[in-house]
Amino acid sequence: MNAQANDAALTATSNSPERYYTYGYLDEQTKRMIRRAILKAVAIPGYQVPFGSREMPVPYGWGTGGIQLTAAIIGPDDVYKCIDQGADDTTNAVSIRRFFAKVADVATTEDTAEATIIQSRHRIPEHPLKDGQIMVFQVPQPEPLRGLEPREMETRAMHAYEEYGLQYVSLYENVSAFGRIAATAGYPVMVDERYLMSPSPIPKFDNPKLHNSHALMLFGAGREKRIYAIPPHTTVRSLDFEDYPFETQKWEESCALCAADDSYLDEVVLDDQGQRMFVCSDSHYCSDRRAQGFRGPMAGHELVDIDKGAGQ
Amino acid sequence: MTTALDLSNLRPGFHDPVKEGQAAFRVILDAMSNPGSMKSLSLAAQVPEDVGSAAGAVLLTLADMDTPVWLEPSLAGGELSIWLRFHCNCPLTLDPSAAAFALSKSDAALSDLNQFNLGDAKYPDRATTLILVLPSLTGGETVRLQGPGIETEAKIAPCGLPADFWSVRTEVNSKFQFGIDLMLCAGDEIICLPRTTRTLEQGS
Numbered sequence: 255m256n257a258q259a260n261d262a263a264l265t266a267t268s269n270s271p272e273r274y275y276t277y278g279y280l281d282e283q284t285k286r287m288i289r290r291a292i293l294k295a296v297a298i299p300g301y302q303v304p305f306g307s308r309e310m311p312v313p314y315g316w317g318t319g320g321i322q323l324t325a326a327i328i329g330p331d332d333v334y335k336c337i338d339q340g341a342d343d344t345t346n347a348v349s350i351r352r353f354f355a356k357v358a359d360v361a362t363t364e365d366t367a368e369a370t371i372i373q374s375r376h377r378i379p380e381h382p383l384k385d386g387q388i389m390v391f392q393v394p395q396p397e398p399l400r401g402l403e404p405r406e407m408e409t410r411a412m413h414a415y416e417e418y419g420l421q422y423v424s425l426y427e428n429v430s431a432f433g434r435i436a437a438t439a440g441y442p443v444m445v446d447e448r449y450l451m452s453p454s455p456i457p458k459f460d461n462p463k464l465h466n467s468h469a470l471m472l473f474g475a476g477r478e479k480r481i482y483a484i485p486p487h488t489t490v491r492s493l494d495f496e497d498y499p500f501e502t503q504k505w506e507e508s509c510a511l512c513a514a515d516d517s518y519l520d521e522v523v524l525d526d527q528g529q530r531m532f533v534c535s536d537s538h539y540c541s542d543r544r545a546q547g548f549r550g551p552m553a554g555h556e557l558v559d560i561d562k563g564a565g566q
Numbered sequence: 567m568t569t570a571l572d573l574s575n576l577r578p579g580f581h582d583p584v585k586e587g588q589a590a591f592r593v594i595l596d597a598m599s600n601p602g603s604m605k606s607l608s609l610a611a612q613v614p615e616d617v618g619s620a621a622g623a624v625l626l627t628l629a630d631m632d633t634p635v636w637l638e639p640s641l642a643g644g645e646l647s648i649w650l651r652f653h654c655n656c657p658l659t660l661d662p663s664a665a666a667f668a669l670s671k672s673d674a675a676l677s678d679l680n681q682f683n684l685g686d687a688k689y690p691d692r693a694t695t696l697i698l699v700l701p702s703l704t705g706g707e708t709v710r711l712q713g714p715g716i717e718t719e720a721k722i723a724p725c726g727l728p729a730d731f732w733s734v735r736t737e738v739n740s741k742f743q744f745g746i747d748l749m750l751c752a753g754d755e756i757i758c759l760p761r762t763t764r765t766l767e768q769g770s
Contacts, residue, residue: 276584277584277585277588278584278588282583282584282587283630285587285588286587286627286628286629286630287632289591289595289627289628290628290633290666291691292595293594293595293598293628293695293747294690294691294693294747295691296595296598296599296715296760297598297747297760297761297762298690298691298743298760298761298762299714299762301690301691301743303691304689304691326591327588327591327592327595328588329585329588329589329592330585386596410688411688413688414687414688414743415687446713446714446762448742448743466717470595470599484714485598485599485600485714485715486599486600486715486717487714487715487716487717488714488715489714
């Protein structure tokens with residue numbers, strides 16, 4: 255049984271007509287509060303709007319911020335996709351997708367192009383996003399300066415006065431210690447040349463996708479109680495120096511299954527003899543390419559079928 | 567002294583608050599994310615005082631007991647205020663600087679945008695969202711827009727704004743992150759202009 259059929263089986267016991275939860279799980283008062291925060295976040299790109307984060311039926315750290323954002327915006331006409339580290343078929347992604355299929359009666363998909371709302375932790379899909387789509391990010395730590403300055407009142411003042419010298423010092427120390435800017439995920443960006451923003455722990459490989467994106471980007475941190483946003487077509491610049499320009503990760507390998515050389519690759523250790531393979535982190539992108547006939551050096555490997563066994 | 571609201575002429579709000587509120591919010595979010603684009607925001611019920619369904623739907627969707635609403639003096643205490651108190655349960659304020667949402671349908675409010683809450687340096691999200699009810703969103707003088715959410719350039723031509731409105735707005739929003747987020751409404755149409763949207767001088 256594939257993941258989608260599996261979802262359908264589980265949503266057959268939808269709670270309608272006798273609904274146990276209000277539509278979208280959150281009560282209307284909470285939705286309005288979150289909706290107002292979202293609108294202010296869009297109006298002030300990159301600024302972290304405080305909001306009254308609620309207890310959710312999953313622990314903090316499992317995506318409560320993203321789930322609350324999705325619950326506040328989702329409607330019956332939406333098509334919902336949820337990924338975890340780029341994959342549609344991991345436990346967290348499957349659970350959250352089933353949750354919204356159940357409480358919001360939405361169609362779910364793994365197809366990036368078909369989705370209207372894409373909830374994600376750690377990745378932006380490889381397939382280019384289009385106008386009208388909404389990306390929802392689950393954010394553990396919304397404050398890019400937190401590692402440098404633990405006091406909230408101080409970081410808030412630093413944002414208010416656009417005082418970001420400390421961040422550049424930190425990057426400079428990186429260069430002096432490692433000879434390059436060593437940050438690989440959660441790489442800080444400047445939004446509309448005003449607010450310093452953490453792009454959530456997406457790899458810096460995905461940072462260029464934030465710049466002038468066609469899709470609206472919403473970020474929610476449940477434990478830290480912050481919402482922020484990047485509207486479509488907004489300037490997003492990854493911080494760097496003239497002599498140490500921003501660079502994304504590169505691989506010498508291409509995907510072992512679909513031969514893609516333009517996607518973000520995960521390294522998978524196969525045994526204790528040093529065997530390994532590199533595969534696309536974006537599971538839908540990879541399966542789509544395989545369906546089109548692209549074959550990598552390890553095409554047909556048993557790992558290809560691993561998702562087909564899930565749920566049986 | 568408390569007096570009972572006169573509900574004898576009360577008009578309905580959302581038929582299904584959950585579904586209609588969600589649908590209306592997505593239209594507003596779309597409009598706010600794409601400044602200058604005109605969106606349709608209809609409402610089955612007729613909103614009192616001819617403020618139109620777009621402005622009515624915005625308040626039904628977003629206003630509640632946490633958001634003081636300021637109505638321009640000519641609307642204060644009228645049918646619209648009773649409608650808002652019944653459907654939104656929102657406090658109505660006479661102090662524009664205390665308002666989370668402000669609604670105006672005449673020039674009166676526009677001469678001094680500084681009377682509204684422009685936000686706090688550390689909390690710019692506390693600024694007032696100003697809903698302007700205009701006779702029409704087309705047919706006026708063309709204004710060119712740039713900023714986040716606009717790919718290259720957008721054009722709007724709303725009717726009924728005072729001649730110096732755009733220079734007043736530019737002045738107020740020049741001290742970003744302070745500023746006023748605007749929702750221009752006419753009938754069932756809405757255009758959102760967040761504070762980051764810049765107006766270009768004609769011919770520049």
